[in-house]
Amino acid sequence: MEFLEDRTSQSRSTLALKGDWTVGNAAAIEAAVHSHETKPTEIDASGLGKLDTAGAWLIQKYFAKAKIENMSDRQKALMEFVPDDQQSVPTAKEPPAAVAFFVKIGKRTTGGITFLADLFSFMGEVFLRVFRNIGNPSHFRLAAITRHIHETGVQALPIIGLLGFGISMVISYQGATQLQKFGADIFTIDLTVISLLREMAVLTTAIMFAGRSGSAFAAEIGVMKMRGEIDALKTMGLDPIETLVVPRLLALLVTLPALTFFATVVGLVGCGFMAVLQLDLSVHSYLARVHEVATPTMFFIGMIKAPIFALLITAICAYQGINAQGSAENVGKLTTLAVVQSIFLVIMADALFSIIFAEMDL
């Protein structure tokens, strides 16, 4: 399709516009204009078909200085609609890359420190609510607590059981294949039982917990914050931390240790399964070996971590939820952040526990 026709005579240079100058043809028109080198002083619009804002914008862009003739009234109105000067996107001045790099490091560092400080002060606020109400337990919302215990505990039993069973089978299997080379098969049970009781049961449960319940906490509270429900609570004289965070914390303090215990028991069954299948032990001799290896200290070293992990997960996820900002798209981001941070801190805390217990010779 032709969009331009050169009608330059000796006295004046004229371009005639033809065809539809619309947004669909804009790219072709651009090409046509570029193929006409001459700068016309006059534009003849008598042959112009359809004209829309994109077409008017193109005419303004290339022929602003030319005299335009034979335009209909509507086309003229459209031309007046186009601003005279082409605007550009305002760009913010950015520092050079090297500076920006250090600025980023600095911001991340201070951001991390502020986050930790904020997190601890948030935990303090939560504890304050717990201790304030410890004298009158009727202030704890029993209905909410039971609902959270049901959602985060009872409903998580199948997945946690499966996980505990799977993990202990993997450890037993890997241990057995290595230890069989030395004829030390029986130590597979030592390996699995010790690692299960001390570390694996509580750690896998906590990680699954952060992904399953922590993310739900962050998203639930975050959505409430963005929809103004938290402000609504405040105006009714209800404390958001007391109504939203404390019941979740108390529920998690019950369910995470309980689930850890459950994962341990199922894990021992899984280990026994492997012992019978892989090591040709009888059930009786497997149980005798477990009895020999497992000590109460070992069991409690695992269990004591559970409430601490529960506290970390609830605190971080609730903190992220309550500090949610912006629009709905941020719910996804803050949930991801909450889960990543809580898993990270759980593993850090676990490392700290290992050092402490090692120093204590436990």
Place this chain on the structure above:
Amino acid sequence: MAAVIEAHDIVNKFGTQVVHDGLDLTLQKGEILGLVGGSGSGKSVLLRTLLGLHKPNTGSVIVGGTDVSDMDDAQKKEMAKKWGVLFQDGALFSGFNVLDNICLPLREHTDLADKDIQSLALFKLHAVGLKPETATKKPNELSGGMAKRAGIARSLALDPEILFLDEPTAGLDPVAAAAFDELILQLRRVLELSVLIITHDLDTLVDVCDRIAMIVDKKIVTGTVAEMMKMDHPQIKEYFRGSRMRAVQREPQHNTTGAA
């Protein structure tokens, strides 16, 4: 005047609840039609039906002479270029800034260079009365009125023939709402748009709309504001002769621009 979009004999049911029962609606070229009706009368469902987002139980929607249900994918894509929609809260893509929101349909449907697309998008921003500084803002940084203007700029990106506005002045202060009404009239004048407005704003109905279509008893009743006020149906009477309507009518501001 020719019809740009027609709905014939539309029936919409949700379970046993009948929302539209044999409804007819026509939007003429160049007119501004106000769609009104009480809450739950099915305005939004009708809009979704016209846009092809909701398939009616029976009946047909005809755009540019072709039944929408007979169109293939290529035709539907062509049709999408013919109309622009301003959703109730703007429905700006939250991951993009304002400029990229307006650029998106242009990038998708034209072969222009990116520099030109941005410049064209800035022109659209200017046309709806927003400053160039708005271009780099994210939707959540905009006020309600600005978000709606940005939404209109995006719906105008491809120079549509039909503009659908879902409650464009809801939640705006009277000054911003009046400016928005003026913007709609100006856009219609310059771009020869046909506009369908869903609104509860009586000022918009009186000042901007050429005709009113009201959903009454699951069907459409149309007429100018003056005609609607003379009708005897109790629901129409309640709507157009209520105290709020009388307050708007007391200071007559007649729509002088008329249909193009």
